Amino acid sequence: MSALMKSKNSVTPARRRSGGWPRRRYVGLLLACAVIMSGLGAGGWYLWHNGIVGKTLAVAGAELSAWGDKQIIGAGLTVQHVFVTGRGETSKGQVLNAMGLRSGQSILSFDPDQARQRLLQLGWVETARVERRLPDTIVVLLRERKALALWQHKGRQVLIDHGGKVIIRNNLARFAHLPVVVGKDAPKTAAALIEMLSQKPVLFAQVQAAVRIGARRWDVRLKNGIKVHLPADDAFGAWSRLADLAAEHRIFERDVAAIDLRLPDRLVLRLTPEATARKNKTGKDT
Numbered sequence: 022m023s024a025l026m027k028s029k030n031s032v033t034p035a036r037r038r039s040g041g042w043p044r045r046r047y048v049g050l051l052l053a054c055a056v057i058m059s060g061l062g063a064g065g066w067y068l069w070h071n072g073i074v075g076k077t078l079a080v081a082g083a084e085l086s087a088w089g090d091k092q093i094i095g096a097g098l099t100v101q102h103v104f105v106t107g108r109g110e111t112s113k114g115q116v117l118n119a120m121g122l123r124s125g126q127s128i129l130s131f132d133p134d135q136a137r138q139r140l141l142q143l144g145w146v147e148t149a150r151v152e153r154r155l156p157d158t159i160v161v162l163l164r165e166r167k168a169l170a171l172w173q174h175k176g177r178q179v180l181i182d183h184g185g186k187v188i189i190r191n192n193l194a195r196f197a198h199l200p201v202v203v204g205k206d207a208p209k210t211a212a213a214l215i216e217m218l219s220q221k222p223v224l225f226a227q228v229q230a231a232v233r234i235g236a237r238r239w240d241v242r243l244k245n246g247i248k249v250h251l252p253a254d255d256a257f258g259a260w261s262r263l264a265d266l267a268a269e270h271r272i273f274e275r276d277v278a279a280i281d282l283r284l285p286d287r288l289v290l291r292l293t294p295e296a297t298a299r300k301n302k303t304g305k306d307t
Contacts, residue, residue, distance in 0.1 A: 098127060098128050098129060098155065098156050098157065099125050099126060099127060099128060099157060100122055100123075100125075100126050100127075100128050100131060100157060100158075100159055101157035101158070102157060102158040102159070103116075103117065103122065103158075103159045103160075103161065104158065104159070104160050104161065105161045105163065106160075106161070106162050106163065107162055107163035107164055107165065108163050108165065109145075109165055110145040110165055111143055111145045111146060111163065111165060115143060116140065116143075116161060116163075119136075119139045119140050119142065119143055120136040120139060120140065120151070120159075120161075121136070121139065122136075122159070128153060128155065128156065128157060128159075131153060131159065133151040133152060133153050133159075134151075136151045136159075136161075137149045137150065137151045140161070140163070144166075144187070144188045144189050145165045145166055145188055145189070146163055146164075146165060146166070147164050147165060147166045147182075148163070148164040149161065149162070149163050149164075150162040166182040166183075166186065166188050167182055167183060168180050168181075168182065168188060168196055168199060169181055169182055169183050169199070169211060169212060169215060170199050170200050170201065170202050170211050170215060171193065171196060171197075171199055171200070171201045171202070172185075172187075172201075172202050172203075172207055172208050172211070173201050173202070173203045173230075174203070174204075174205065174207075177190075178193060178201070179193075180193055180196055180199075181202075181208050181211065183212040184212070185208030185209050185211060185212070186208075200215060200228050200229065200230060200231060201229065201230035201231070202214070202230070202231050202232075202233065203230060203231070203232040203233065204232055204233030204234075205233075206233060206236050207231075207232075207233040210233070211231075214231055214239055214256075217256060217257050217260065218231075218241070218260060220257070220260075221260060221261060221264040223264065223267075223268070224260070224263065224264040224267060227243045227244050227245065227273070228241055228242075228243060228244070229242050229243060229244045230242045237253040238250075238251055238252060238253040238256065238283075239251045239256065243273070245273055246278070247273065247277055247278065247279065247280060248278065248279040248280070249263065249279070249280050249282065250279065250280070250281045250282060250283050251282055251283070252282060252283045252284075252285070253283075255285070258285075259282035259283075259285075260282075262282065262288070263280065263282060263288075266288065272290070275290075275296075276292055276293045276295060276296030277290050277291070277292060277293065277296075278291050278292060278293045278294075279291040
């Protein structure tokens with residue numbers, strides 16, 4: 022920073038006079054090309070057609086651009102401050118790397134729209150706004166995604182948001198408290214399922230995972246190992262009925278392996294193998 026300030030303050034009239042040379046050189050090259058074209062006739066057309074004139078102009082344009090950048094930097098119009106708001110999971114280093122900012126970069130050469138597009142490629146970033154505030158500040162406003170569940174597919178788990186978009190694929194240990202959804206199309210309807218299940222908070226606290234069945238319905242696995250078969254239609258009604266039965270009859274305290282709620286007028290319990298064996302033995306003894 023001190024070096025930049027020193028460079029800024031050391032500009033002298035002599036340097037400003039020499040700094041104008043590329044501009045005069047560019048104009049001179051344009052005039053020279055025009056003279057060559059008019060003087061050579063067909064030869065001038067040959068030079069133009071084969072790109073010789075174009076290459077000459079490109080070199081001159083590059084020199085003029087470099088000269089302009091030097092003047093901007095000399096005037097102190099460089100990126101010195103970057104303010105980022107709205108980030109929680111995204112580090113400031115990730116933000117800076119995504120935007121491609123360089124130390125001492127000309128602020129006028131920084132493209133806010135391109136920076137925004139690169140920020141949107143970061144897993145946690147849902148929306149981004151990038152502002153360039155002269156003379157030396159970049160302001161970034163982020164809105165991050167909210168983690169919904171862990172999606173298990175092909176033997177791997179990833180973190181998804183409410184829209185089913187993958188947020189991150191690694192370092193998932195701290196999200197182990199979230200429900201797991203399983204199935205190819207599970208992310209598309211996971212938000213609706215979790216919203217429904219959470220309306221019965223006591224029962225929802227027992228949910229460990231949910232498996233999408235045939236793109237039509239869900240099987241819910243509870244933390245106690247019981248599997249709940251929800252119907253394709255009126256799943257909330259069935260879930261509410263289960264919540265009432267759990268509160269009134271304590272069915273989770275029994276030796277139950279599965280609860281089938283797919284029939285609207287009845288509930289079917291499947292006992293654990295141990296409970297089934299005991300029941301069969303009792304029946305034989307009697």
